[in-house]
Structure formats: structure tokens, C-alpha cells
Amino acid sequence: MKRSQRMSAVFLALVLGLCCQYVVSQDTAPDQSSGKKANIVVLATGGTIAGAAATGTQSGYTSGKVTIDQMLDSVPKIRELANLKGEQVANVGSQDISFDIMLKLAKRINELAASPDVDGIVVTHGTDTMEETAFFLNLTVKTEKPVVLVGSMRPSTAVSADGPLNLYNAVAVAADPKAKGRGVLVVMNDQIQGAHSLTKTSTTSVETFQSPLRGVVGVTAYGKNDFYNNPSWPHTTQTEFDISNVTKLPRVDVVYADADMPPDLIGASVAKGAKGIVIAGVGNGNMNKGSLQAAEQASKGGVIVVRSSRVPTGTVARNVEVKDDEMGFVASGELNPQKARILLSLALLKPHTPEQIQEMFNKY
Numbered sequence: 001m002k003r004s005q006r007m008s009a010v011f012l013a014l015v016l017g018l019c020c021q022y023v024v025s026q027d028t029a030p031d032q033s034s035g036k037k038a039n040i041v042v043l044a045t046g047g048t049i050a051g052a053a054a055t056g057t058q059s060g061y062t063s064g065k066v067t068i069d070q071m072l073d074s075v076p077k078i079r080e081l082a083n084l085k086g087e088q089v090a091n092v093g094s095q096d097i098s099f100d101i102m103l104k105l106a107k108r109i110n111e112l113a114a115s116p117d118v119d120g121i122v123v124t125h126g127t128d129t130m131e132e133t134a135f136f137l138n139l140t141v142k143t144e145k146p147v148v149l150v151g152s153m154r155p156s157t158a159v160s161a162d163g164p165l166n167l168y169n170a171v172a173v174a175a176d177p178k179a180k181g182r183g184v185l186v187v188m189n190d191q192i193q194g195a196h197s198l199t200k201t202s203t204t205s206v207e208t209f210q211s212p213l214r215g216v217v218g219v220t221a222y223g224k225n226d227f228y229n230n231p232s233w234p235h236t237t238q239t240e241f242d243i244s245n246v247t248k249l250p251r252v253d254v255v256y257a258d259a260d261m262p263p264d265l266i267g268a269s270v271a272k273g274a275k276g277i278v279i280a281g282v283g284n285g286n287m288n289k290g291s292l293q294a295a296e297q298a299s300k301g302g303v304i305v306v307r308s309s310r311v312p313t314g315t316v317a318r319n320v321e322v323k324d325d326e327m328g329f330v331a332s333g334e335l336n337p338q339k340a341r342i343l344l345s346l347a348l349l350k351p352h353t354p355e356q357i358q359e360m361f362n363k364y
């Protein structure tokens with residue numbers, strides 16, 4: 001071989017080598033700046049991500065059929081992202097997630113996060129009540145380590161199931177040191193959302209989760225994460241809520257307001273022992289005259305009444321159309337009824353005046 005031919009061969013080999021390296025690095029895990037794989041625990045609770053149907057194209061399926069080990073084994077290369085350990089905490093559709101399961105999850109996360117051998121936690125969960133569990137954990141887990149919820153809109157057996165990539169991305173976010181200190185996150189459909197602000201907006205679309213007032217925290221694509229925002233509300237280590245000895249939450253009901261709503265729904269709730277009532281109000285957290293009177297009576301009798309809204313976006317402010325100061329009500333701010341119920345249930349673990357609870361709604 002002539003000298004010039006030899007040089008070309010070396011050059012070609014170098015270029016090929018670099019290309020191969022590029023392809024490999026594009027195809028593997030996100031940056032592990034320390035050079036060590038993170039240790040991630042995946043806590044499974046069920047949901048559509050663990051759901052199965054008889055065929056790949058039918059819309060009917062059963063949630064919570066697949067175990068965490070089956071789920072992890074079905075995602076190519078997920079074990080290259082992190083050292084993974086799975087634990088089955090429950091296996092239910094999230095319509096059946098109870099406060100008992102939320103408490104169990106929060107306690108287990110606090111236990112795991114206290115260990116130096118755990119770098120992050122992923123929770124697989126149904127999407128129907130994911131926003132409630134995410135917000136509950138956001139207020140009760142005591143760690144800066146990433147805690148990431150993930151689900152799917154299509155069952156594991158569907159054509160184009162979204163669960164495997166969602167799970168891959170969730171592990172990549174939980175293993176990313178940049179996810180630390182951002183509160184509880186939800187990873188679905190290539191987006192990273194904050195627990196305070198996200199809500200489910202579509203019954204079927206894979207793009208169901210949105211954070212209408214705050215936007216996404218970041219995006220993720222095949223394990224490469226890009227963070228744009230920090231959630232702006234206090235969370236995790238910054239909150240006053242300690243559930244370590246809590247076994248039961250006080251009863252708080254959500255009452256839905258609409259045209260010609262029967263006012264006796266509020267009295268029925270009080271009679272059943274509710275310590276708090278969240279009104280899913282019309283517009284800016286409003287309800288008809290009879291219901292306002294019933295709510296005022298409940299409030300004067302010691303039940304905390306929070307005005308939230310059935311409208312998907314916007315805030316509920318004090319004393320706009322309703323005289324909160326006179327009637328003793330609390331305005332929910334940005335929190336939708338289901339999240340207002342979570343905050344009020346935690347707030348009522350200790351005695352508080354409506355004014356103190358209003359401060360919590362302003363803060364969290």
C-alpha cells in the first residue's frame with residue numbers, strides 16, 4: 001500500500017470509529033456525570049400502564065394485570081439507564097387508589113429516600129387520579145431526591161402502547177441529578193410536569209396531562225432530559241406536613257355545583273361527618289343562593305368550606321362575587337377541586353382556623 005493510501009485508510013478508520021461511538025452514545029443512557037449508574041427503585045401501584053386486553057386494538061382492558069418485573073423486562077435497554085429494583089405496592093386501577101395507599105406510598109418513599117443506596121424513585125400509577133397522588137406526595141415526602149410518577153393511556157397489550165417509553169423516560173428523569181429538588185414530577189408523553197399544576201385533560205389522548213397555568217417543567221426524549229422551569233410552589237422538604245404517624249385522613253367531600261344545584265348536598269355531607277367541604281364551584285368558585293346559605297351554615301358550624309372551581313383553568317380569588325370574609329370561606333387559588341381536597345385533608349390533621357387554612361392555600 002502506498003503512503004497516501006495508508007493515510008486514507010487510517011483516516012477512514014478514525015472517522016468510522018468516531019461515527020460508531022456517536023451512534024452508541026446516541027443509543028444509550030443519559031449523562032451519568034459521576035460515571036456511576038444511579039440506583040432507582042420503581043414502586044408499582046397498577047393502572048393502565050400495567051393493564052392488559054385480549055387484543056392489541058380493543059379499547060376495553062383491565063388495569064393492574066401486569067407485575068412490575070414483567071413491566072421492567074418489557075422495556076428494551078431500561079436497565080442500562082440505572083440499577084433498577086421493583087416493588088409492588090398495590091395493583092389497582094387508579095380509580096381505586098385510596099388515602100390508605102397514598103399514605104403507604106409516602107411512607108415507603110420516605111423510608112427509601114433516607115437510604116444512601118437509593119438515588120431516585122419512580123412510581124407507576126394509573127392516570128385517572130395520578131394528579132391527586134402526585135400532589136399528595138409533593139406535600140408529604142421529605143426528600144430532595146427525584147420522585148417521578150409515570151403511567152400510560154394505552155394498556156401494555158395495545159398497538160403503539162405508550163407505557164414502555166414513558167417508563168424508560170421516567171427512569172431517565174429519576175436518575176438525572178438535575179431532577180433533584182424540583183418536587184414530585186410526572187413524566188408522560190415526553191413531558192416533565194410538576195405535581196402542583198398538572199391535570200388530566202383528555203379521557204383518551206396520550207397528551208392528556210397539561211399544566212395550564214404554569215407550563216411544563218421540561219421535556220425528555222429517549223432518556224435525554226431538558227429542564228426549563230422549577231415548580232414555583234413549596235414542596236417536599238419545604239412543607240409542614242408530617243405523615244409519619246398518620247394512619248387516617250379526616251373526611252373531606254367535594255360537592256359539585258351546577259345550575260339549580262340542590263343545596264341539601266352540603267347539609268348531607270356535614271351530616272355524614274365531613275370535616276371539610278370543597279365546592280367544585282361554577283365560574284370563580286360560585287354556587288346558587290341556597291347552596292351559599294348552606295355552605296355558610298356549615299362553615300359557622302366548624303366545617304371548613306373551600307371554594308374551588310369546576311372550570312379547567314384560572315384561579316379562585318377571595319371576595320370576588322362571594323363574601324368570603326363574612327361567610328368564613330377559603331378560596332382555593334390555583335388548586336382544582338381534587339387537589340384542594342388533598343391539601344384540605346392534610347391541613348385538617350391539626351386544628352386550624354379558616355384564616356390559617358387560607359394561608360396554606362396561598363402558600364401551597
Ligand code: ASP
Pocket residue numbers: 046047048049063092093094095125126127128129151152153154
Ligand atoms: N383507569 C385507569 C387508571 O387510572 C386509566 C389509566 O391508567 O390511564 O388506572
